[in-house]
Amino acid sequence: MLATLQRLQTTSVERTEKRQAEETAKILQMPLPIWPESTRGVPNVALRSALFGAIKRGPRRYLSRELVSSVDGYDIRYTGPRLDQSDLDIWEVLLHLARRQALGNHVEASERQLLKEAGRSYGKSGREWLKNVAARLSATTVEIQQGPHSYGGSLVDEFYRNDQAGCYVIVLNSRLQLLFTNEDWTQIAWEQRQKLKRQPLAQWLHGFYSTHANPFAMKVATLHRLSGSEAKKMYHFRAELRDALACLQGATGWSYEIDANDLVHVHKIPTPSQARYLNKTKEPKD
Template identity: 45%
Template sequence: MNTAHALLSRVDEIRALAREREKRASLPGVPLPLNVTQLPLWPEPVRAVPNSFLRSALFGAIAKGRRRYINGEDLAAIDGITIRYKGERLDQGDLDVWESVLHVVRLQELGSQCRVTSYALLKLMGKTDTGKNRATLQARIERLVANALTVKQGRHSYIGSLIAFAAKDEKTQEWVIELDARLRPLFASDQFTQIEWAVRRALDGHQLAQWLHGFYASHAKPFPMRMETLLKLAGSEDSNPRSAQQTLRKALDAVAEASEARGEGFSYAIRGDLVHVKKRATGAQRRHLISKPRKPRG
């Protein structure tokens, strides 16, 4: 009886493993062993970003031109998040590249070497495969490698660079890119947000509008915020309060227009110096969000 019972248990175990393998095999990409570290498998129409990056000035809304080098400073961030950064300032274009790398890497083991061509990355970003765009892509990847940050988000922290390693075959334009597997806790179930890529793409070139879209996407019920606070969190470099606020209003208009066109409800009102936002998440977004108001810091 004991032998028979053990045999039946073994059969059940084998069947359970087979079901799990079948389930994983139905996912996009190459099925992975069950014991590897992997990013969450978000849907194709979205991109995933840690909330700490969306609620801070890490990927800021900065003007074109020469970038300021930050030598180990605490960046502006919502209360509960600490980001200390060293390297050239990062902007929304750098975030586009990092999101695209994550989108490819999510299908394989985190920490392994990911092979992807310049063409594939540019296509993911909606860019044409030209010499100029390849050069911009390389400059952004170099910037994502050549930085150091300390991120404290909830109970988790990460110390390292955004891309651990990158190399390129100049003839084939194939990149070998490696992300640190220790980034994984920043993608815990309640620590990241899925961004509607169609809306973000529609805002391409509008740095502040893209930042606002990501910031508000990471909140289920946005709370009123002062215009000055929003601009500080976005890393705005405009020292003129009046022009900065005019730019903020135009950026909010752009987010509302792009969101409405793609079924992602977004509206705002400015009362005094407070920005009030109402939003409705639809479509493929399945977000891990916060609803409690937090005080800004930095």
């Protein structure tokens, strides 16, 4: 009797594992969502965490399987040099170029194209900067648990560069596709982001609040943690935050306030897709 029960339990587990494997395989066979040329599609996990932090130029701290600050629902561990908003620029560009083909295929682009897409000038310093970003993105190890799905690997699997021809061949892992499931991604208004170039905290805030249809108030200390800010004193961060929010308002038209309880309120007009989501949540349930 006991042996029969154990066999039934084993069979049930095997069936569950097989079904989950089949569901994952289906996801990986699907192409990335298609978004307009004017936007960049980014998994929310990269925008609602300190994975690409609001850090300034200079020496970078090396992390070893360190837990990255994020909103509830994500568990992120990271190994490698800290990533910043300029690294996110290039990663967004790569996802944009890969969106019409299955991830895992080779993305071919010239140095000039990659720099132009990222809003950088083409020159020796720009080319060296691009080399550093490619090296960082391929040297990382990210472990992400997002709902029932998990991803472990680098943000760029590998890259090839022909210095004489000035071109790159970059390979993205097909399993990154899992980060786009269940509509858990956001279209970033690229022109707005480019207006905030070289303002890392303003860029991070733009990405973070872009993921929210109707942003709720957040404590200054929470934004300090989630953004990965390296400001040691909270009053220093609060001053940086006010400047960044003012820049964000200038680029987007979103308004903001920091109330007496140190809560940050950002008011924005939702995108058409976010407006549909808000309307759907307001519909009465049967």
